[in-house]
Amino acid sequence: MDGIHDMGGMHGFGPIEREEEEPIFHAEWEGRLFALAVSTPVHVPGGFRPLIESLPPQRYLESTYYEKWLHARIEGLIAVGALDRAEVEARIADYTADPDARPPRRDDPACTARTLERLRTHRSPLRPAPTEPAFAVGDTVCVKVMHPTGHTRLPRYVRGKRGAIERFYGFQALQDADAGPDEPPQAVYAVRFAATQLWGADAEENGSLCIDMWESYLSPSEETPIQATPRKE
Amino acid sequence: MAHNHGHSADDPAIRTRALEDLLVEKGLVSTDALDAVVQAYEQDIGPMNGARVVARAWTDPAYRQRLLSDGTAAVAEMGYSGAQGAEIVVLENTPQVHNIVVCTLCSCYPWPVLGLPPAWYKSYAYRARVVREPRAVLAEFGLELPAAVEVKVWDSTSDIRYMVLPLRPPHTKGLDAEALATLVTRDSMIGVGLAGGPPATAA
Numbered sequence: 110m111d112g113i114h115d116m117g118g119m120h121g122f123g124p125i126e127r128e129e130e131e132p133i134f135h136a137e138w139e140g141r142l143f144a145l146a147v148s149t150p151v152h153v154p155g156g157f158r159p160l161i162e163s164l165p166p167q168r169y170l171e172s173t174y175y176e177k178w179l180h181a182r183i184e185g186l187i188a189v190g191a192l193d194r195a196e197v198e199a200r201i202a203d204y205t206a207d208p209d210a211r212p213p214r215r216d217d218p219a220c221t222a223r224t225l226e227r228l229r230t231h232r233s234p235l236r237p238a239p240t241e242p243a244f245a246v247g248d249t250v251c252v253k254v255m256h257p258t259g260h261t262r263l264p265r266y267v268r269g270k271r272g273a274i275e276r277f278y279g280f281q282a283l284q285d286a287d288a289g290p291d292e293p294p295q296a297v298y299a300v301r302f303a304a305t306q307l308w309g310a311d312a313e314e315n316g317s318l319c320i321d322m323w324e325s326y327l328s329p330s331e332e333t334p335i336q337a338t339p340r341k342e
Numbered sequence: 343m344a345h346n347h348g349h350s351a352d353d354p355a356i357r358t359r360a361l362e363d364l365l366v367e368k369g370l371v372s373t374d375a376l377d378a379v380v381q382a383y384e385q386d387i388g389p390m391n392g393a394r395v396v397a398r399a400w401t402d403p404a405y406r407q408r409l410l411s412d413g414t415a416a417v418a419e420m421g422y423s424g425a426q427g428a429e430i431v432v433l434e435n436t437p438q439v440h441n442i443v444v445c446t447l448c449s450c451y452p453w454p455v456l457g458l459p460p461a462w463y464k465s466y467a468y469r470a471r472v473v474r475e476p477r478a479v480l481a482e483f484g485l486e487l488p489a490a491v492e493v494k495v496w497d498s499t500s501d502i503r504y505m506v507l508p509l510r511p512p513h514t515k516g517l518d519a520e521a522l523a524t525l526v527t528r529d530s531m532i533g534v535g536l537a538g539g540p541p542a543t544a545a
Contacts, residue, residue, distance in 0.1 A: 117446035117497065118474045122467035125482055131460055133384045138355035141362055143458075144379035147425060148371045158448060174449070174464050176354050183361060192364060200360035201351050208349040208356065212363035217372035224375040225382065229424040231414065234501035262499040264446055266473065278429075281500055297500050313477045316493045321500035 110258055111265060113166035118266040118308070139175040146182055148224045153185040159260040159286060160184050235279040242296035242324065248274045249330040250300060252322070259286025263326045266307060267300075267318075271330055275301040275319050283323050296324040388457035389528035391422045392505060395455055396531065397523035399432075400510045409507065410434055417455055427454035427503055433496060434507045435533075440491050441506045442480070442533030444472045445498040452503035456531060463532065473497060483534045506531050511538030 116122075134140035146157075160181035164172065172180065186192040204210055244250060254269045255261075262284055280294040304316035349356055365371050395417055399406040409416040413430035417423065430452055433441040445451065446469045451459040462468055472479045476493045480486065487493060496504050508530035514522060529535035 114447060116466055116470040119466075119470040122465075122470045125462050125465060125467045125471070125479065127460070127462045133458055134380075135461075136355065138358040140380040140384065141376060142354070142358045143383065144376040145358070145362055145365060145371065148375055148379055149365055151370060161448070170466070173354075174461070179354050179357055179361070183357070191368075191370070196364065197360065198351075200364055201357055204356045204359045204363075205349060205351045205353075210359070212359055212366060212373070214373040215366050215369075216374040218374065220372040221375040221378050224371070225378055227425075228379065228382070231418065231423045232428050233414070234429055262447065264497070264499070266446075278431075278500070278502060297502075299496070299502075301494075308474055313475055313493070314489050315491070316476060316495070318473055318495045318497065320497040321502055323500070 110162060110260065111256055112162045113169050114162045115264050117264045142175050142179055142182070146178055147228060149182075149186070149191075150227075151186060151189060151191045153189050155260065155286065156284070157181040157185050162260060234281045236282060236294035238280045238296075239293045240296075242277055242298075244274045244277075244296070244298060244324070244327065244329070246274050246277060250274060250327045251330040252300070252326055253328055255326070257285060257287055261285045263322070264320075267302065267320055267322075270302055270306050272300040272302040272306065275299040278321065281323070283325065285323075298322050298324070298327070300327070383453075383458055387453060389455075389526075389531060390523070391420070391457070392452075392455035392528070392531045393523040393526035394519070395420055395422070395505075396507060396526045396537070397519040399507055400522055401519045406507075413505065422454040424454050426450070427452050429502050430455065430505060431502050432505050432507050433494075433533075435509045437509070438490075438492060440487055440493050440533065441504075442472060442476055442493065442495045443498065443504040443506060444469060444495060446470070446473055447499060450498040450503060452505045455505050456528060460528070480534060483529065485535055506533040508533075508535075508537040511536070514538070 134143065161177045164177065164180065169177070183197060187194050187197065249271065250273065251271050252267050252269060255263065276299040278297045278299065281297045282294050283292050299319045300322045302318045304312035304318065307318060362376065366373055395409065398420065399409050405416065409432050413432040414428070417427070417430050435441055449459055449464040451463065468479070473495050476495050477487065498504055508526065511525055514525065525538040527535055527537060530537040
Protein backbone atom coordinates (compact mmCIF):
# COMPACT_ATOMS: atom_id res chain seq x y z
CA MET A 110 0.00 0.00 0.00
CA ASP A 111 1.08 3.58 -0.62
CA GLY A 112 1.26 4.16 3.11
CA ILE A 113 3.13 6.49 5.42
CA HIS A 114 5.65 3.73 6.17
CA ASP A 115 6.97 3.96 2.60
CA MET A 116 9.37 6.74 3.43
CA GLY A 117 12.26 6.42 1.00
CA GLY A 118 13.08 9.85 -0.39
CA MET A 119 10.65 11.83 1.74
CA HIS A 120 11.65 15.34 2.76
CA GLY A 121 11.04 16.97 6.09
CA PHE A 122 12.37 14.56 8.69
CA GLY A 123 15.37 16.63 9.69
CA PRO A 124 18.68 15.49 11.13
CA ILE A 125 19.30 11.91 12.18
CA GLU A 126 19.31 11.94 15.94
CA ARG A 127 21.72 9.63 17.62
CA GLU A 128 22.08 8.68 21.25
CA GLU A 129 25.45 8.14 22.86
CA GLU A 130 25.85 4.73 24.53
CA GLU A 131 22.35 3.78 23.50
CA PRO A 132 20.89 0.82 25.42
CA ILE A 133 19.52 -2.10 23.43
CA PHE A 134 16.12 -1.54 25.02
CA HIS A 135 15.04 1.85 26.34
CA ALA A 136 12.61 0.40 28.86
CA GLU A 137 12.09 -3.00 30.42
CA TRP A 138 8.82 -3.49 28.57
CA GLU A 139 10.59 -3.14 25.21
CA GLY A 140 12.83 -6.09 26.01
CA ARG A 141 9.88 -8.19 27.21
CA LEU A 142 7.86 -7.28 24.13
CA PHE A 143 10.76 -8.06 21.82
CA ALA A 144 11.20 -11.45 23.51
CA LEU A 145 7.46 -12.19 23.27
CA ALA A 146 7.47 -11.22 19.60
CA VAL A 147 10.34 -13.47 18.57
CA SER A 148 9.47 -16.38 20.89
CA THR A 149 5.73 -16.89 20.47
CA PRO A 150 5.32 -19.86 18.12
CA VAL A 151 2.07 -18.72 16.52
CA HIS A 152 2.00 -18.20 12.77
CA VAL A 153 0.14 -15.12 11.61
CA PRO A 154 -0.60 -15.37 7.86
CA GLY A 155 0.76 -12.32 6.10
CA GLY A 156 3.00 -11.54 9.04
CA PHE A 157 3.07 -8.47 11.19
CA ARG A 158 4.26 -5.82 8.73
CA PRO A 159 0.83 -5.25 7.14
CA LEU A 160 -0.61 -4.61 10.61
CA ILE A 161 1.98 -1.93 11.26
CA GLU A 162 1.69 -0.42 7.80
CA SER A 163 -2.06 -0.06 8.06
CA LEU A 164 -1.90 2.06 11.21
CA PRO A 165 -3.45 5.45 10.45
CA PRO A 166 -0.59 7.74 9.38
CA GLN A 167 -0.68 10.00 12.42
CA ARG A 168 -0.65 7.03 14.78
CA TYR A 169 2.17 5.39 12.82
CA LEU A 170 4.31 8.52 13.05
CA GLU A 171 3.61 9.13 16.74
CA SER A 172 4.14 5.54 17.88
CA THR A 173 7.59 4.43 18.89
CA TYR A 174 9.18 1.47 17.17
CA TYR A 175 8.20 -1.07 19.82
CA GLU A 176 4.76 0.49 20.29
CA LYS A 177 4.18 -0.42 16.64
CA TRP A 178 5.35 -3.98 17.38
CA LEU A 179 3.05 -4.16 20.40
CA HIS A 180 0.06 -3.11 18.32
CA ALA A 181 0.88 -5.65 15.60
CA ARG A 182 1.41 -8.53 17.99
CA ILE A 183 -1.83 -7.99 19.88
CA GLU A 184 -3.89 -7.50 16.71
CA GLY A 185 -2.20 -10.35 14.87
CA LEU A 186 -2.69 -12.84 17.68
CA ILE A 187 -6.34 -11.82 18.02
CA ALA A 188 -6.83 -12.15 14.26
CA VAL A 189 -5.61 -15.77 14.24
CA GLY A 190 -7.57 -16.64 17.36
CA ALA A 191 -4.59 -17.22 19.67
CA LEU A 192 -5.97 -14.46 21.85
CA ASP A 193 -9.46 -13.17 22.39
CA ARG A 194 -9.97 -9.40 22.43
CA ALA A 195 -12.14 -9.56 25.54
CA GLU A 196 -9.51 -11.43 27.54
CA VAL A 197 -6.80 -9.03 26.34
CA GLU A 198 -8.81 -6.02 27.44
CA ALA A 199 -9.68 -7.66 30.74
CA ARG A 200 -6.06 -8.47 31.49
CA ILE A 201 -4.99 -4.93 30.54
CA ALA A 202 -7.64 -3.63 32.94
CA ASP A 203 -6.19 -5.84 35.69
CA TYR A 204 -2.68 -4.48 35.20
CA THR A 205 -3.96 -0.93 34.90
CA ALA A 206 -5.71 -1.28 38.25
CA ASP A 207 -2.56 -2.67 39.86
CA PRO A 208 0.47 -1.06 38.21
CA ASP A 209 2.87 -2.76 40.60
CA ALA A 210 1.73 -6.23 39.56
CA ARG A 211 3.93 -8.31 37.30
CA PRO A 212 3.09 -11.43 35.32
CA PRO A 213 3.46 -14.57 37.45
CA ARG A 214 6.48 -16.68 36.62
CA ARG A 215 6.08 -19.94 34.81
CA ASP A 216 9.44 -21.44 33.96
CA ASP A 217 9.97 -24.25 31.51
CA PRO A 218 13.59 -25.07 30.70
CA ALA A 219 12.55 -27.23 27.74
CA CYS A 220 10.66 -24.27 26.26
CA THR A 221 13.68 -22.05 26.83
CA ALA A 222 15.96 -24.50 25.07
CA ARG A 223 13.55 -24.85 22.12
CA THR A 224 13.13 -21.08 21.85
CA LEU A 225 16.86 -20.37 21.81
CA GLU A 226 17.47 -23.18 19.34
CA ARG A 227 14.82 -21.80 16.98
CA LEU A 228 16.37 -18.35 17.16
CA ARG A 229 19.78 -19.76 16.30
CA THR A 230 18.57 -21.87 13.40
CA HIS A 231 19.19 -20.87 9.84
CA ARG A 232 16.01 -21.13 7.77
CA SER A 233 16.82 -19.98 4.29
CA PRO A 234 14.18 -17.91 2.47
CA LEU A 235 15.41 -19.39 -0.80
CA ARG A 236 13.10 -21.84 -2.54
CA PRO A 237 13.58 -24.33 -5.36
CA ALA A 238 13.34 -22.60 -8.73
CA PRO A 239 10.10 -23.47 -10.56
CA THR A 240 11.30 -21.69 -13.73
CA GLU A 241 14.32 -19.95 -15.15
CA PRO A 242 14.82 -16.35 -14.05
CA ALA A 243 13.58 -13.95 -16.73
CA PHE A 244 16.53 -11.57 -16.36
CA ALA A 245 20.29 -11.91 -16.36
CA VAL A 246 22.86 -9.79 -14.59
CA GLY A 247 23.42 -6.67 -16.66
CA ASP A 248 19.96 -6.61 -18.27
CA THR A 249 18.21 -3.25 -18.30
CA VAL A 250 14.82 -3.39 -16.61
CA CYS A 251 11.98 -1.05 -15.89
CA VAL A 252 10.12 -1.13 -12.60
CA LYS A 253 6.41 -1.40 -13.17
CA VAL A 254 4.09 1.39 -12.22
CA MET A 255 1.93 -0.41 -9.70
CA HIS A 256 0.04 0.78 -6.63
CA PRO A 257 -1.21 -2.28 -4.77
CA THR A 258 -3.66 -1.52 -2.00
CA GLY A 259 -2.25 -4.25 0.21
CA HIS A 260 1.20 -5.01 1.51
CA THR A 261 4.06 -4.86 -0.96
CA ARG A 262 7.84 -4.70 -0.73
CA LEU A 263 8.08 -2.31 -3.67
CA PRO A 264 8.60 1.24 -2.43
CA ARG A 265 7.20 4.21 -4.39
CA TYR A 266 10.53 5.86 -5.05
CA VAL A 267 11.64 3.22 -7.59
CA ARG A 268 8.37 2.60 -9.43
CA GLY A 269 8.54 3.40 -13.13
CA LYS A 270 12.31 3.84 -12.98
CA ARG A 271 14.88 2.22 -15.22
CA GLY A 272 17.67 0.16 -13.73
CA ALA A 273 19.98 -2.76 -14.37
CA ILE A 274 20.13 -6.23 -12.84
CA GLU A 275 23.04 -6.16 -10.41
CA ARG A 276 22.68 -9.59 -8.82
CA PHE A 277 20.43 -12.63 -8.95
CA TYR A 278 19.55 -14.05 -5.54
CA GLY A 279 17.53 -17.14 -6.35
CA PHE A 280 13.84 -17.62 -5.72
CA GLN A 281 11.89 -16.34 -2.73
CA ALA A 282 8.20 -16.47 -1.83
CA LEU A 283 6.41 -13.27 -2.79
CA GLN A 284 5.39 -11.43 0.37
CA ASP A 285 2.93 -9.04 -1.26
CA ALA A 286 -0.63 -9.24 0.03
CA ASP A 287 -2.05 -10.18 -3.35
CA ALA A 288 0.10 -13.33 -3.54
CA GLY A 289 -2.18 -16.30 -3.19
CA PRO A 290 -1.30 -19.30 -1.00
CA ASP A 291 -0.20 -21.32 -4.03
CA GLU A 292 1.77 -18.47 -5.59
CA PRO A 293 5.04 -19.90 -6.90
CA PRO A 294 8.28 -18.36 -5.62
CA GLN A 295 9.78 -15.74 -7.89
CA ALA A 296 13.28 -14.83 -8.93
CA VAL A 297 14.61 -12.05 -6.70
CA TYR A 298 17.26 -9.66 -7.96
CA ALA A 299 19.24 -6.73 -6.69
CA VAL A 300 18.44 -3.98 -9.19
CA ARG A 301 20.73 -0.98 -9.46
CA PHE A 302 19.64 2.59 -10.26
CA ALA A 303 21.80 5.60 -10.95
CA ALA A 304 21.00 8.34 -8.44
CA THR A 305 20.01 10.69 -11.27
CA GLN A 306 17.46 8.15 -12.47
CA LEU A 307 15.70 8.30 -9.11
CA TRP A 308 16.20 11.89 -8.01
CA GLY A 309 16.82 13.86 -11.20
CA ALA A 310 19.60 16.18 -12.22
CA ASP A 311 20.01 17.49 -8.65
CA ALA A 312 20.93 14.06 -7.31
CA GLU A 313 24.17 13.75 -5.40
CA GLU A 314 27.13 12.98 -7.61
CA ASN A 315 28.37 9.48 -8.26
CA GLY A 316 25.64 7.69 -6.37
CA SER A 317 23.61 4.56 -6.97
CA LEU A 318 20.88 2.62 -5.24
CA CYS A 319 20.45 -1.14 -5.18
CA ILE A 320 17.22 -2.70 -4.03
CA ASP A 321 15.89 -6.25 -3.90
CA MET A 322 13.08 -6.85 -6.38
CA TRP A 323 10.82 -9.77 -7.07
CA GLU A 324 10.49 -10.52 -10.76
CA SER A 325 6.83 -9.46 -10.91
CA TYR A 326 7.90 -5.92 -10.05
CA LEU A 327 9.94 -5.70 -13.27
CA SER A 328 9.45 -5.38 -17.00
CA PRO A 329 12.12 -5.77 -19.63
CA SER A 330 13.40 -2.50 -21.07
CA GLU A 331 14.14 -2.15 -24.75
CA GLU A 332 15.92 1.12 -24.19
CA THR A 333 19.63 1.62 -24.49
CA PRO A 334 21.36 0.14 -21.46
CA ILE A 335 22.19 2.78 -18.90
CA GLN A 336 25.78 3.84 -18.82
CA ALA A 337 26.10 3.11 -15.13
CA THR A 338 29.28 3.74 -13.17
CA PRO A 339 31.73 1.06 -14.31
CA ARG A 340 31.94 -1.80 -11.84
CA LYS A 341 35.34 -2.34 -10.32
CA GLU A 342 36.54 -5.66 -8.96
CA MET B 343 8.58 4.23 36.32
CA ALA B 344 7.40 6.63 39.07
CA HIS B 345 3.80 6.32 40.19
CA ASN B 346 3.14 9.98 39.59
CA HIS B 347 3.51 9.51 35.82
CA GLY B 348 0.16 7.74 35.93
CA HIS B 349 -0.70 4.43 34.37
CA SER B 350 -3.39 3.84 31.85
CA ALA B 351 -4.54 1.10 29.55
CA ASP B 352 -2.60 2.84 26.78
CA ASP B 353 0.69 2.48 28.64
CA PRO B 354 2.78 0.04 26.62
CA ALA B 355 4.37 -1.32 29.79
CA ILE B 356 0.93 -2.21 31.11
CA ARG B 357 -0.16 -3.74 27.82
CA THR B 358 3.05 -5.75 27.54
CA ARG B 359 2.55 -7.19 31.02
CA ALA B 360 -0.95 -8.24 30.05
CA LEU B 361 0.32 -9.82 26.84
CA GLU B 362 3.09 -11.70 28.62
CA ASP B 363 0.67 -12.88 31.31
CA LEU B 364 -1.74 -14.29 28.73
CA LEU B 365 0.85 -15.92 26.50
CA VAL B 366 2.63 -17.56 29.43
CA GLU B 367 -0.67 -18.66 30.95
CA LYS B 368 -1.58 -20.33 27.66
CA GLY B 369 1.75 -22.12 27.62
CA LEU B 370 2.88 -20.46 24.38
CA VAL B 371 6.05 -19.14 25.99
CA SER B 372 7.68 -19.53 29.39
CA THR B 373 9.03 -16.79 31.63
CA ASP B 374 12.56 -18.14 31.62
CA ALA B 375 12.51 -18.32 27.82
CA LEU B 376 11.68 -14.62 27.69
CA ASP B 377 14.45 -13.85 30.20
CA ALA B 378 16.92 -15.82 28.08
CA VAL B 379 15.95 -14.06 24.87
CA VAL B 380 16.35 -10.62 26.45
CA GLN B 381 19.75 -11.62 27.78
CA ALA B 382 20.84 -13.08 24.45
CA TYR B 383 20.09 -9.89 22.55
CA GLU B 384 21.32 -7.54 25.27
CA GLN B 385 24.62 -9.32 25.83
CA ASP B 386 25.54 -12.11 23.46
CA ILE B 387 24.37 -11.13 20.00
CA GLY B 388 25.87 -7.88 18.86
CA PRO B 389 28.33 -6.13 16.56
CA MET B 390 31.31 -7.78 18.21
CA ASN B 391 30.24 -10.83 16.17
CA GLY B 392 30.45 -8.93 12.90
CA ALA B 393 33.72 -7.36 13.98
CA ARG B 394 35.27 -10.83 14.32
CA VAL B 395 33.97 -11.77 10.88
CA VAL B 396 35.48 -8.65 9.35
CA ALA B 397 38.82 -9.07 11.12
CA ARG B 398 39.06 -12.64 9.88
CA ALA B 399 38.24 -11.54 6.33
CA TRP B 400 41.03 -8.96 6.53
CA THR B 401 43.61 -11.54 7.61
CA ASP B 402 42.47 -14.66 5.75
CA PRO B 403 42.02 -14.18 1.98
CA ALA B 404 40.33 -17.56 1.52
CA TYR B 405 37.79 -16.69 4.23
CA ARG B 406 37.23 -13.30 2.59
CA GLN B 407 36.39 -15.07 -0.66
CA ARG B 408 33.94 -17.40 1.08
CA LEU B 409 32.38 -14.47 2.91
CA LEU B 410 31.75 -12.58 -0.31
CA SER B 411 30.38 -15.57 -2.21
CA ASP B 412 28.19 -17.07 0.55
CA GLY B 413 27.85 -14.74 3.51
CA THR B 414 25.45 -16.98 5.45
CA ALA B 415 27.76 -20.00 5.38
CA ALA B 416 30.92 -18.01 6.10
CA VAL B 417 29.33 -16.22 9.04
CA ALA B 418 27.99 -19.55 10.35
CA GLU B 419 31.57 -20.88 10.33
CA MET B 420 32.22 -18.41 13.14
CA GLY B 421 29.12 -19.63 15.02
CA TYR B 422 26.75 -16.82 14.05
CA SER B 423 23.43 -17.76 12.54
CA GLY B 424 19.71 -17.54 13.02
CA ALA B 425 16.89 -15.07 13.19
CA GLN B 426 17.10 -12.21 10.65
CA GLY B 427 20.23 -13.71 9.18
CA ALA B 428 18.90 -16.55 7.11
CA GLU B 429 20.46 -15.09 3.98
CA ILE B 430 23.39 -12.78 4.63
CA VAL B 431 25.06 -10.94 1.77
CA VAL B 432 28.30 -9.15 2.52
CA LEU B 433 29.02 -5.98 0.55
CA GLU B 434 32.68 -5.27 -0.04
CA ASN B 435 33.86 -1.68 0.28
CA THR B 436 36.71 -0.87 -2.10
CA PRO B 437 38.65 2.31 -2.80
CA GLN B 438 36.14 2.93 -5.61
CA VAL B 439 32.83 1.93 -3.97
CA HIS B 440 31.39 2.68 -0.53
CA ASN B 441 28.29 0.72 0.47
CA ILE B 442 25.55 1.77 2.92
CA VAL B 443 22.61 -0.32 4.10
CA VAL B 444 19.05 0.73 4.99
CA CYS B 445 15.54 -0.65 5.16
CA THR B 446 13.26 2.17 4.02
CA LEU B 447 10.05 0.23 4.65
CA CYS B 448 10.76 -1.02 8.16
CA SER B 449 14.04 -1.97 9.92
CA CYS B 450 15.54 -5.11 8.35
CA TYR B 451 19.00 -5.68 9.80
CA PRO B 452 21.39 -8.68 10.07
CA TRP B 453 20.86 -9.59 13.72
CA PRO B 454 23.29 -12.53 13.96
CA VAL B 455 26.29 -10.36 13.12
CA LEU B 456 25.20 -6.93 14.30
CA GLY B 457 22.60 -7.59 17.01
CA LEU B 458 19.54 -5.35 17.14
CA PRO B 459 19.62 -2.11 15.17
CA PRO B 460 20.19 1.25 16.87
CA ALA B 461 17.23 3.62 17.06
CA TRP B 462 18.71 5.94 14.41
CA TYR B 463 18.76 3.12 11.82
CA LYS B 464 15.03 2.64 12.39
CA SER B 465 14.33 6.39 12.43
CA TYR B 466 12.17 8.10 9.84
CA ALA B 467 15.01 10.53 9.09
CA TYR B 468 17.47 7.77 8.16
CA ARG B 469 14.95 5.69 6.24
CA ALA B 470 13.79 8.70 4.25
CA ARG B 471 17.09 10.47 3.62
CA VAL B 472 19.84 7.92 3.08
CA VAL B 473 18.44 6.62 -0.22
CA ARG B 474 18.18 10.15 -1.57
CA GLU B 475 21.17 12.00 -0.08
CA PRO B 476 23.65 9.45 1.31
CA ARG B 477 26.61 11.83 1.18
CA ALA B 478 24.72 14.39 3.26
CA VAL B 479 23.84 11.62 5.75
CA LEU B 480 27.47 10.45 5.86
CA ALA B 481 28.57 14.02 6.49
CA GLU B 482 26.24 14.10 9.53
CA PHE B 483 28.03 10.97 10.71
CA GLY B 484 31.35 12.75 10.23
CA LEU B 485 32.39 11.03 7.00
CA GLU B 486 33.07 12.80 3.74
CA LEU B 487 34.00 10.73 0.74
CA PRO B 488 35.61 12.06 -2.44
CA ALA B 489 33.38 12.38 -5.49
CA ALA B 490 35.45 9.70 -7.21
CA VAL B 491 34.16 7.13 -4.72
CA GLU B 492 30.76 5.78 -5.74
CA VAL B 493 28.30 5.79 -2.85
CA LYS B 494 26.02 2.79 -3.23
CA VAL B 495 22.96 2.49 -0.99
CA TRP B 496 21.27 -0.91 -0.53
CA ASP B 497 17.59 -1.00 0.45
CA SER B 498 16.76 -4.32 2.16
CA THR B 499 13.35 -5.16 0.79
CA SER B 500 13.59 -8.96 0.63
CA ASP B 501 14.82 -11.51 3.18
CA ILE B 502 18.43 -10.85 2.20
CA ARG B 503 20.24 -9.19 5.10
CA TYR B 504 23.20 -7.00 4.23
CA MET B 505 26.42 -6.34 6.08
CA VAL B 506 29.23 -4.10 4.86
CA LEU B 507 32.80 -5.39 4.80
CA PRO B 508 34.65 -2.13 5.52
CA LEU B 509 38.11 -1.32 4.23
CA ARG B 510 40.95 -2.29 6.52
CA PRO B 511 42.35 0.90 8.04
CA PRO B 512 45.85 1.92 6.99
CA HIS B 513 48.87 1.28 9.24
CA THR B 514 47.41 -1.93 10.71
CA LYS B 515 49.79 -4.43 9.16
CA GLY B 516 51.20 -5.72 12.41
CA LEU B 517 47.85 -6.36 14.11
CA ASP B 518 46.35 -9.80 14.54
CA ALA B 519 42.67 -10.59 14.03
CA GLU B 520 41.81 -10.06 17.67
CA ALA B 521 43.34 -6.58 17.69
CA LEU B 522 41.83 -5.74 14.30
CA ALA B 523 38.36 -6.67 15.53
CA THR B 524 38.54 -3.82 18.06
CA LEU B 525 38.80 -1.38 15.14
CA VAL B 526 35.62 -2.59 13.45
CA THR B 527 32.72 -0.42 14.56
CA ARG B 528 29.05 -1.26 14.14
CA ASP B 529 28.68 1.89 12.05
CA SER B 530 31.36 0.70 9.63
CA MET B 531 29.40 -2.52 9.05
CA ILE B 532 26.24 -0.54 8.28
CA GLY B 533 28.25 1.79 6.09
CA VAL B 534 27.85 5.10 7.91
CA GLY B 535 31.44 5.07 9.08
CA LEU B 536 34.87 3.67 8.38
CA ALA B 537 36.62 1.02 10.43
CA GLY B 538 39.20 2.42 12.80
CA GLY B 539 36.83 5.31 13.45
CA PRO B 540 36.64 7.26 16.70
CA PRO B 541 35.40 5.38 19.79
CA ALA B 542 32.16 7.42 19.86
CA THR B 543 30.85 5.44 16.88
CA ALA B 544 31.69 2.08 18.40
CA ALA B 545 28.81 -0.10 19.49
